Amino acid sequence: MSFAYAGGLLATGLADVTSDVAALDSRGWWAVVVTYEGKVTCARFTDVRRAPHPEGMWAAPGEWSTSLDEAAYKAGVQRIRDEIADGVVYQANLCRVLSAKLPPRATIEGLGARLIRGNPAPHSMTVKLPGLEVACASPELYLARDGxxxxxxxxxxxxxxAAGLLPKDQAENVMIVDLVRNDLGRVAAVGSVEVPGLCEVEEHPGLVHLVSTVRARLAGGGWPKLIAxxxxxxxxxxxxxSSAVELIGVLEPVPRGPYCGAIGWVDADSRRGALAVGIRSFWAEEGLLRFGTGAGITWGSDPLREWRETELKAARFMEVASGDGAGQDLAER
Structure with missing residues (x-):
């Protein structure tokens, strides 16, 4: 059965699936998944109600492999530092995708339920559609809209x-805040872009993040203009x-898919919605379970520390997916 689950709401009764983002400004409640590469899936459901997350079978996946091993990842970090030295970029996010064989009896609803229990997150969402299955535990808001x-x-x-955060982390955050301000400024009313929160420490299971808030008022146009x-x-x-995206395309050997894209919901009737950055997300594809992890690279980055950051971000999720709570040491893969 197709469904979407987000924020305590269970959506069933699949009525429409489209790749047209303009549908989000029409009517009804939509689940939205946009891959990093830009493939859009918008699914409208007719029955949206408060309910628990659907339960389902789950079994531990097979041995995990990675699209970039430690040596390749550290080499990528150094390449980004070289590009920073040459003035090509100021920062770039380097990611790798983990893959494991998915047992036949495992279901995305089973994994989504495990994530909600084992790693609750503010933007958790599970989506099951023909050809698309995602279980997301993202802590990061890409776009929220209220009118x-x-x-x-x-x-x-x-x-x-919090004691482990470095000056490099704050500098990295401020750089991206400037970028987000500029992006929103393209569609915002003049003078409406503001930063009500800068570099605030947020605690999440097993780690802490620096989080900033950027807010604006749209000058006009809907979801297509905002996402573009x-x-x-x-x-x-x-x-x-633009330069970072080009460099990422050179350094990363496989597509990111839903990872680092957008995952969320839109209620077109109330003109509200919330799309998370598709991090901390599993997706099922071609008999494999995939999971992405990455780190932001600046001139102050140490290649080994950045590799270990990708390990830290993935470790708890490997434990949740393993089914036994033990997890695996990613450095041994």
């Missing part, structure tokens, strides 16, 4: 505890965004 007011809450800076001005999210690309 003409839009808000983004970029995350940059990650450590086990801001996608892909700045926190998972870099600055300048």
């Amino acid at each position: 003409d007011v839009v808000e983004s809450r970029p995350i940059k800076g990650t450590a086990r505890t 001005a801001t996608f892909p999210p700045g926190s998972v690309t870099g600055a300048p965004k």
Whole structure:
């Protein structure tokens, strides 16, 4: 059965699936998934109600492999530092995708339910559609909209505890805040872009993040114009965004898919919605379960520390998916 689950709401009764973002300004309640590469899926459901997350079977996936091993990832970090030295970028996000064989009896609803219990997150969402299955536990808001007011809450800076955050983390966050301000400025009313929160520490299971808030009032236009001005999210690309995206395309050997894209919901009737940055997300594809992890690279980055940050971000999710709470040491893969 197709369904979407977000914020305590269960959506069933699949009525329409489209790749046209303009549908989000029409009518009804929509689940939205946009891959990092820009493939759009908007699914309208007719029955949306308060309900628990659907339960389902789950079994531990097979051994995990990674699209970039430690040596390749550290080499990528150094390449980005070289590009920063040459003035090509100021920052770029380097990611890798983990993959494991998905057992036949495992279901995305089973994994989504495990994530809600084992790693609750402010923007958790599970989507099951023909050809698309995603279980997301994102802590990061890409875009929230309430009428003409839009808000983004970029995350940059990650450590086990607040004491472990470095000056590099704050500098990284401020760079991305400037980028998000510029992106929203393309569609905002003049003078309406503001930053009510800068580099605030947020605690999440197993780690802390630096989070900022950028808010604006739309000058006109709907979701197509807003997404076109801001996608892909700045926190998972870099600055300048166009140069960072080009560099990412050179360094990363596989598509990111829903990871680092947008995952969320839109209620077109009330002109409200919330799209998360598609981090901390599993997706099922071609008999495999995939999960992405990455880090923002600046001139102050240490390649080994950045590799370990990707490990830290993935570790708890490997434990949740493993089914036994033990997890695996990613450094041994």
